[in-house]
Amino acid sequence: MCGIVGYIGHRDAYPIIVKGLQRLEYRGYDSAGIALFDGEDIKISKTKGKVEDLKQKAEVANNLTGNLGIGHTRWATHGVPNDVNSHPHYSNSGDLVIIHNGIIENYDTIKKALTKRRYTFESDTDTEVLINLIEEVKKKEGVKLGKAVQIALNEVVGAYAIAVFDRQKPDEIVVAKLGSPLAVGIGENEYFIASDASPFIEFTNNAVYLEDEEMAIIRLGKEIKLRKIKDDAIAYPDVLELKLNLEEIEKGGYDHFMLKEIYEQPRAILDTYRGRLLPDQGLVKMAGLDQHIEKFLNANRIIIVACGTSWHAGLVAEYIFEDLARIPVEVEYASEFRYRNPVITHNDVVIAISQSGETADTLAAIKLAKERDAFVFGVCNVVGSSISRETHAGAYTHAGPEIGVASTKAFTTQITVLTLIALKIAKEKGEFSASKFHEFLTELENIPGKVEKALDSNNIVEEVANVYKDSSNCLYLGRGYNFPVALEGALKLKEISYIHAEGYPAAEMKHGPIALIDDQMPVFVIATKKGHYEKVVSNIQEIKSRKGKIIAIVTEGDETVKSLADHVIEIPETIESLTPLLTTIPLQLLSYHIAVMRNCNVDQPRNLAKSVTVE
Ligand code: F6R
DSSP, X not given: OOEEEEEESSSOHHHHHHHHHHHTGGGXXXXXXXXXXXXXXXXXXXXXXXXXXXXXXHHHHOOOOOSEEEEEEEOOSSSOSSTTTSSOEEOTTSOEEEEEEEEETTHHHHHHHHHHTTOOOSSSOHHHHHHHHHHHHHHHHTOOHHHHHHHHHTTOOEEEXXXXXXXTOTTEEEEEEEBSOOEEEEOSSOEEEESSSTTTTXXXXXXXXXXXXXXXXXXXXXXXXXXXXXXXXXXXXXXXXXXXXXXXXXXXXXXXXXXHHHHTHHHHHHHHHTTTEEGGGXXXXXXHHHTTHHHHHTOSXXXXXXXXXXXXXXXXXXXXXXXXXXXXXXXXXXHHHTTSOXXXXXXXXXXXXXXXXXXXHHHHHHHHHHHTTOEEEXXXXXXXXXHHHHSSEEEEOOOOOOOSSSOSHHHHHXXXXXXXXXXXXXXXXXXXXXXXXXXHHHHHHHHHHHHHHHHTTHHHHHHHHHHHTTOSEXXXXXXXXXXXXXXXXXXXXXXXXXXXXXXXXXXXXXGTGGGGXXXXXXXXXXXXXXXXXHHHHHHHHHHHHXXXXXXXXXXXXXXXXXXXXXXXXXEOOOOGGGTHHHXXXXXXXXXXXXXHHTTOOSSSOTTOOSSOOOO
């Protein structure tokens, strides 16, 4: 978590850093800060709050010159969010300045050792400890900044993406990475540093993504030099040409990124299967999968590891893989899997799902699975992310940047990729006749149009949101393929509108949650025609007899549920295993509208951050 930005070159650093921080606010937004260096003076402004608060504070200070600058937007780990704990942090001499994304786990031991050497600390952060460790090494060893950073990092345990500069070296920034992302944008005699490429995409398309345990000394007028932190070996930068464009990372007329991303889903799903889904040829093609298809065909079982919304996509995939491809599947929270000594064999295929590709728990689960000899396949959205590099093979979702903290298009595109994989395996295993396979591919091809129609429910959903916006609790029910959608609907509501919500398999209701139902309890029920329709209708009856309010997501034209429910929201008909791609749409819209009506910060909900790069 936390976003970092840096600049060194011929332009004023201030506007680049501030705009860059605004683009990275999805990574953390409880405090922000900036340091500018004009070759003589270092000016630091920092504040609790958002980048907008920082701007106001910094602009009052009114001395914002400097061609070198670093900035930070924080998601607190060590120390509460306040002005003092905000980054950047100075060393005791006032010469070294740092920004840091990550956690230094042994900071307390280092702090005690430094305190004995008369170092003092203003903040409660691990980052201030790190910059003073670098200062101590620099003095004691008589080395330059780059070497001091390297020696210090060999003493720390934890995760970091850091940028450091030294008052004595006005043309240099030193950066290093372990576990947290760090990209360097390369312009004409200028360099940009950021947690992802969004802060510098309008200036350059050329970027280097540092690997774990790499550092770089970025010096004006010199080519970027990479080194391995452990053994000082030289690493050769792989300069990528980025395809990202500015439009993709701006709101494009929508009030919020979340709404834009909900509406982008028809395009995002299409982009995800484009070139991979070939109904005319009766084929599914996916380079990462095709090369390793034997691993899947010979798999004892598939283990899916993920967190949050991506875990919900994994649950949908469990139904798809077992139903279509007849492979046993287990879906695990990455955070539990990594710590519970799981039984994994070389015949297991592990699929790791992650929008950001940076989630620390998912990354750790992958490393564990690899150590135990499993084949690990990644499903990520962010190209070049840590998870996409750590896995043996993988397939990208092509959702485009997802900036709203609540995941929407990532979920539907993950399901799209996982469906393609299941279809391919089912075909190869002979589970499908050619005609059934063709029917499936054709229907998947129709999904973007059907999502478009599901989005037409927006006005009805807004009316429903208006009725239930002041509820304190909500229940979400679904069965089969739509049970994970119920979980996802509840998560969306909780995280952006702060209303307590629970998702349940509809039949489980009678084993406990039914006690909660009274005339104040809205119950969102996914009751589409395919699957266990009659059973869900019975569950609806049970809720009705206890006076619960029923809001049902139904297949268009449904009259039975309409006669029972307080509100119905229609979606187009499709094959049962593809329904999650449609039923999830009104639930995303519902949480969006409720959050807006409750004046919540939709794109940056409290206490959350987009990529969770800490445990
Ligand atoms: C919820 C949400 C989170 C993420 C989770 C995993 O809307 O966004 O629950 O799904 O933090 O993130 P990724 O997919 O980046 O690994």
